[in-house]
Amino acid sequence: MERKRIVxxxxxxxxxxxxxxxxxxxxxxxLQKEYQCFYFAADxxxxxxEYRDPSVITRSTRDMVMTWLSVGLDPERSVLFRQSDIxxxxxxxxxxxxxxxxxxxxxxxxxxxxxxxxKEKDLSTLGFLGYPVLQxxxxxxxxxxxxxxxxxxxxxLELTREIVRRFNFIYxxxxxxxxxxxxxxxxxxxxxxxxxxSKSYGNAIFIYETGESLKGKVMQMLTDVKRxxxxxxxxxxxxxxxxxxxxxxxxxxxxxxxAGCRSAGLGCVDCKKILLENLMKEFSPIWEKIDYYxxxxxxxxxxxxxxxxxxxxxxxxxxxxxxxVMKLIG
Ligand code: TRP
Numbered sequence: 117m118e119r120k121r122i123v124x125x126x127x128x129x130x131x132x133x134x135x136x137x138x139x140x141x142x143x144x145x146x147l148q149k150e151y152q153c154f155y156f157a158a159d160x161x162x163x164x165x166e167y168r169d170p171s172v173i174t175r176s177t178r179d180m181v182m183t184w185l186s187v188g189l190d191p192e193r194s195v196l197f198r199q200s201d202i203x204x205x206x207x208x209x210x211x212x213x214x215x216x217x218x219x220x221x222x223x224x225x226x227x228x229x230x231x232x233x234x235k236e237k238d239l240s241t242l243g244f245l246g247y248p249v250l251q252x253x254x255x256x257x258x259x260x261x262x263x264x265x266x267x268x269x270x271x272x273l274e275l276t277r278e279i280v281r282r283f284n285f286i287y288x289x290x291x292x293x294x295x296x297x298x299x300x301x302x303x304x305x306x307x308x309x310x311x312x313x314s315k316s317y318g319n320a321i322f323i324y325e326t327g328e329s330l331k332g333k334v335m336q337m338l339t340d341v342k343r344x345x346x347x348x349x350x351x352x353x354x355x356x357x358x359x360x361x362x363x364x365x366x367x368x369x370x371x372x373x374x375a376g377c378r379s380a381g382l383g384c385v386d387c388k389k390i391l392l393e394n395l396m397k398e399f400s401p402i403w404e405k406i407d408y409y410x411x412x413x414x415x416x417x418x419x420x421x422x423x424x425x426x427x428x429x430x431x432x433x434x435x436x437x438x439x440x441v442m443k444l445i446g
Pocket of ligand 1: 161254263269
């Protein structure tokens with residue numbers, strides 16, 4: 117039997133950080149085992165907010181693909197591609213926009229929030245309003261069964277389902293497949309200043325760091341602010357750094373760290389050193405691979421060419437059917 121299909125994308129708007137690694141990429145790697153996955157760099161989606169300075173998109177796309185390959189996404193097993201290489205995403209976006217009521221888009225909570233949050237970017241554009249329609253096109257193009265997304269993306273997926281139902285109702289049953297979410301929990305890790313880890317706060321630990329930069333960031337991290345002196349006891353539950361141990365330190369060692377923190381037997385500097393060591397263990401093999409791809413950049417072109425070819429075949433088949441049911445071709 118054919119494997120069920122996963123479709124998901126990331127907007128290439130900057131470097132991927134540890135939050136992406138834990139919350140998205142490790143998941144994507146796992147899903148490859150069970151599903152036929154279509155993963156893409158959503159560069160057109162990035163353009164909806166970065167249209168004034170699109171150079172960041174080109175750069176981030178290549179870096180992102182290098183990171184994907186280095187954390188274990190397999191270009192043979194999964195279809196890895198760049199959205200803008202498959203022009204029919206734009207055609208399907210156009211066709212879906214014919215049947216999508218504007219009111220569905222305007223009431224989308226993510227739309228309202230982002231427009232408010234990113235006031236300086238002037239997002240009163242048709243492209244930004246249509247963001248979820250393009251996302252719907254991405255998903256139905258490959259007949260995605262499941263879409264791994266965070267909670268903030270649920271309204272978009274609901275909209276995809278509504279568009280699919282309307283399309284199938286108007287043009288005939290089952291032309292497009294209705295996808296369901298795989299809700300992925302966001303990694304509960306904080307940035308070095310104790311706020312949510314985010315590139316725009318300038319507090320992120322990126323997937324690609326150097327030994328030096330990683331050390332600098334870990335040592336700089338806020339811990340339990342009540343622990344002013346070395347001999348003050350602390351509480352891992354109130355520590356900004358401790359959640360990282362939950363992901364990168366094994367259980368036995370975590371027990372010791374908790375006890376040591378609460379008894380003041382273990383100082384914050386030593387606790388950070390343990391974390392640093394474990395982060396190095398996890399990420400240095402990934403850095404080596406990223407360095408390798410940086411030195412052999414044509415490999416990334418090859419991967420995108422291969423993925424683009426497979427995506428193009430799939431998308432052409434879908435477009436044939438869509439054009440047919442919409443009476444654009446006989
Ligand atoms: N909107 C998604 C995000 O911001 C990115 C995205 C674009 C996407 N197209 C998609 C995710 C299709 C899943 C499926 O994270």
